[in-house]
Amino acid sequence: MANLTFEEEAVAANRSAADLEEAGADLIVLLVHEGAPTTAYADAVDTSNDFGAMLAELDPSIDAVVSGHTHLAYDHRVPVAEWITEGRAVTERPVVSSGQYGMNVNRLVFEVDDVTGDVVGLSTEIVDLWVGGAAVYPQDPEVAQMVADATAEADILGAEVLGELEMPLYRARTASGATGSTRGAESTLGNAIAEVQRWATAGNGAEIAFMNPGGLRGDMLGVANGTGDYPSDVTYKQAAGAQPFANTLVTMTLTGVQLAEVLEEQWQPAGSSRPFLRLGTSEGFGYTYDPTGRTITQMWVGEDFIEPTDTVTVAVNSFLAAGGDNFTTFAEGTDRADSGRVDLNAMVDYLAENGSLGTDYAQHAIGVSGDLTPYEGGMVDLDLSSLAMTGPGDLVDSTVTVTLQGEELGTFPVDNALPTDTFDEHGKATLAFELPAGVTGEQILVVEGDTTGTIFPIVIDIVEFGDISTDPASPEYSEHAESIQWLARENISQGWTLPDGTVEFRPLALAGRDALAAFIYRLAGEPEFEPPAEPTFSDVTPESTEFYTEIEWLAAQGITTGYPDGTFRPTAKISRDAVAAFLYRLAGEPEFEPPAEPTFSDVTPETSAYYVEIEWLASEGITQGWSDGTFRATAKIKRDAIAAFLYRFAEGWIA
Template identity: 50%
Template sequence: MSSRSWAGRATRPLAVGLGLGLAASALTLTTTTAAYAADPVDVTIVGINDFHGRLLPARDAGGAAKLASAVDSVRAAHPNTIFAAAGDLIGASTFESFIQQDKPTIDALNEAGLDVSAVGNHEFDQGYDDLVNRVMKPASDANPYGGAEWAYIGANVKMRDTGSDALEPTYVQTVGTGDQAVEVGFIGAVTEHLPELVTPAGISEIVVTDIVDEVNAEADSLEAAGVDVIVMLVHEGAPKASCTDIAALGADTDFGSIVKDVDSSVDAIVSGHTHLAYDCKIGSAEAPATLRPVVSAGQYGFNINRLSFSVDPASGSIAGVDTELINVARTAEPFPEDAAVKKIVDDAVAVSDELGAAPLGEIAGPFTRAKRADGTTENRGGESTVGNLVGEVQRWATGTDIAFMNPGGLRDDIIGLAEGGYPATVTYKQAAIVQPFANTLVKMGLTGTQLKSLLEEQWQPDGSSRPFLHLGASDGFEWTYDPTAARGERITGMWLKGEPIDAGTTYSVTANSFLASGGDNFGTFAAGSNPTDTGQSDLQAMVDYMEEFGSEAPVAVDYAQHSVGVSFPDDAPATYAAGDTLAMDLSSLLLAPTKDVAGLSDDEVEVFLAGRSVGVFDVDNTVVSDVADENGTASVSLTVPAYSGSPDSVRVVGTTTGTEVEVPVAFEAGTDAVVEAKRRPKGAIKAGKRLKVTAIVTIDGEPASGEVTLTGSGVDKTIELNKNGKAKTKVGPFTKGKHTILVSYGDFSDLLRFQVR
């Protein structure tokens, strides 16, 4: 029991319990004896959300010890204080908590005196059974990693077979005594998107029902029971932090329906899930003139919400409410660290340091998640170097054609021990922080048609708090898309190792167990053929990969984009011929950078037609998109030169990063020869390494015969075309710097550009 249990808790059952080993009633009343003010009574709620086991203070986290002190400061000023939360207290945690199954976080919040919390989606990361039979059960020798002493509530979580409550829906606590007593009721709810956010197998026993319907029903019950103040704790939140924007949300959106349609008998809405901080007062559709608090503390214990109600204990009416967003991490007049909580944190750090210090290998540079314009907040809609790395790691570990990684499963960047620069060592702790969910890797078959459907699912259902989720992808898989096209029609081309994806061909694909079961609305994964769970964890795959590739030489960062946006003018012709103007807008040319972390980007892209360079165009690398992947743009406009054959695409090449994608474009039949040069690897290569070059020559679409010549960068070589019009050779090694090789077939040629590091 927390040392703050001086409040003197006592419970009395009102109804038959759920048989879950939880509190014995569907509505638990807890009485807290505390000093109280004269009539009216001051009743204060301290709210947090999305703590995610952030035990230590950081740039975006207050730290558990300061959080406890901040809560105590409110208790000192407002004795009738209840400490409440809106979910995601555990799960997706930092290593100090994760390595001990979040037991240190449970202990720290117990010590801080947390009273009640809604369940969040991350409370279900290890499944419903783990939540109710480990986290929520008392700690013991048989249950060493459990012991949450606060009430977890969720009115819209039901048993699948019976429809009965899977968790207590409400929690009621009485503050004050005698004629100064005020009853405060809490109704919990979790996002209706829970089935998309956790492994479905882990919640097969339960269903998630409509938030508004369940909360309104419970509010009616609390009113009938004479509860004075009703507070909703909901793990769902606003897509933007502006109170004006929140008030303008439509009733057809996830959070707008809550703000508008939850009964006016609910006096405040404490929210979470989207990790944004806001302190608003907004009226409901039922009573628009009655403004009630709609608040969120952001994330990681960086802030707390304070809501202080002035309540007439005789009538139960609320005379007023004062709210405040308090910064826990403030540097001016900082909160001291609570000694008891600090001891819990220090012990957790000691354990994690010992377990996490093992080196795995070296990296040549930082692997980062996509960031928003501030350079620090993650953007799950952006392509990232760490997402693509994890995709490649999992493809390698399972031996498949392609692997994908969901951005929400990446909880940190891989920076390494980079105090002295790069190369830098990556430790077990750092790898574990990035992927803390212990998912297993699942192999399956997906056709080319299914791959297109899968990529279309990156655009999430209308009303989602994150409208776009960019999948990380393994090496060699690329695609183009039209950001202006209609839903389901945006993917315009896909390639694997330079070859177009065939709609009817089945490709072997790997995804983690969360994605494989349809998580994050990627339902196509669940329709894959012959799914096989390898039993290998995502973390173990990274450990093995670093041992294989990072022990003798550092793993290089690939800055090439796997996906590029392409849109054409409305009046663009169906086919192009020599002399026509070809115009298109390119996007997603930039891996949105992390503040103070160096990376590569393209200042220019070069466009090739039939193996011939037809123009170089500037790239605008201003970060403008916070929810999608449209950063890094270029406007292309060129006059189509004479060409041979019937090209069906132009090639776009980033002059620095090695980004290289084919853009589907139809051309009328031309003449003469077409030379196409390809290289492996596609990105930058290491000094002293050789390059594999393939030349393909056609005339009027038919394989050519004869010889091709390679010249430049110390290369002077002639090779014979085979019967398919192809020639392959190895060239090099090369010194550091930028290099070009001209691949010629008579008067026709293609130019290879590459960088050596």
């Protein structure tokens, strides 16, 4: 914020405490709008979060901390090293919070020496003000009358019916909490209010609207209150309870890059008490994201994808427009215009004009994890998340169906277990399907839920080897084309990507020993493996060898022993007999009796060190040798022959 500098809480608190102590204060209590991320003591004092970092920096002159912000109830005692050293009677500082909405208070009782001003006794507790639904303490008559008078006046306006709700609109919840217990999940209420605000600012050009989850302070359930019949009347009081802050609505222009930055700011800075804040979004806008990398992968409005260089007009409330809740990119928006229209009034006007407000159960934000560059005809394995709303009675999908160019590729179940954390990863599905042959390049998978109306695209780029064809008339024809394509589909070979994006396999190139190590390691499923501290081979190191881990795994499994001089020679071309040995060992060196007559004219027990291994390869149909009846054991093997060997091996020896 221009012309303002914000200090860390501890800096300001310590400066004020010093002034108070100099003025003669015996007892100093810090009241701070900052809170622990959970009720656990360990989290409260963890210096990796903002609250714990603040506590660690407080001056010992501060006798207690009364906190808030996170709406949690806790009653902690935190040791103060200086107090222990001084030998004080009380060596722990109370750090407390009373929860939310006046349901509790923290009671701190200090015993102070009249002469020295020292704290010599302390007791603390959380006092529950409501037991069995009844107030523990009697009301103060004068205050009670003030409240009654205000309530009577408010009830007149509050009872005014604004319109109807088609179904209840809930905030998000966790498995163990009530609605509103998490701000990290998509909700029907957040999306509905965002849509109302987009409608209210459409005259200013708004295409998309966002709603901050912290601005949702109550569900909108209507007169039916979530349990009666719907449609149900909704009153002014209920609308005001949902968004009570009277923010005005602001429009601005963002680029596609900035829009993605806004969405990535939902993952809050390290140390934040709420690590993730899911923005409500208006109808027609959606996006996919990578939950591992915490990056936005696609965005769209209607049927149009939003590219990085595109510009869009968005609407947000004035709190978000100023960069509130660490959504700092909103503050960078251009063409800013404050409509002067209050968010609550926008809801009133919407219901007055439209009569009712619908409930959209479709997900606008979907997590997608997996390889989006599969090979032609190969398998696609993707994990989806954030597929479910969490409100009581919210509709959810039991399955999602995937189509490509109108062809159904599979239907998959959805796990709708409620979240236990504050990240929007509940509603999960695992997709595994085979791509149709002959479809390559950039394609759009369409994923659709069976109940909620959730439907979204996933752009994939289907790769093919530009130098491989199964057509005998093609210049790129290879007799082992199917084996090579299988190698690609199984992600055993990635080939070489040229500057123009073409991917080549180079079938007639000779195979290197390091490449075969990589192929075999991937064929085995890329097992978890920690390379030894000391390299096995003198010419294979993490710094010098591209496939260091793969080669070390081969050595650890006894698949390779290297050369007598202690080298592996990773870039040397591998011979056909060495491939036979590697595959025989990969199979576990099965018991095998070679035939009485050698299969190949140039492979005998006397002429080949790997006679048994080569005969085993032949008996399994992994090699047919050459048309002249030879195997050519010491000849270097080409990459297309490697593909054929691995494909045939996998058919018989890989489950």
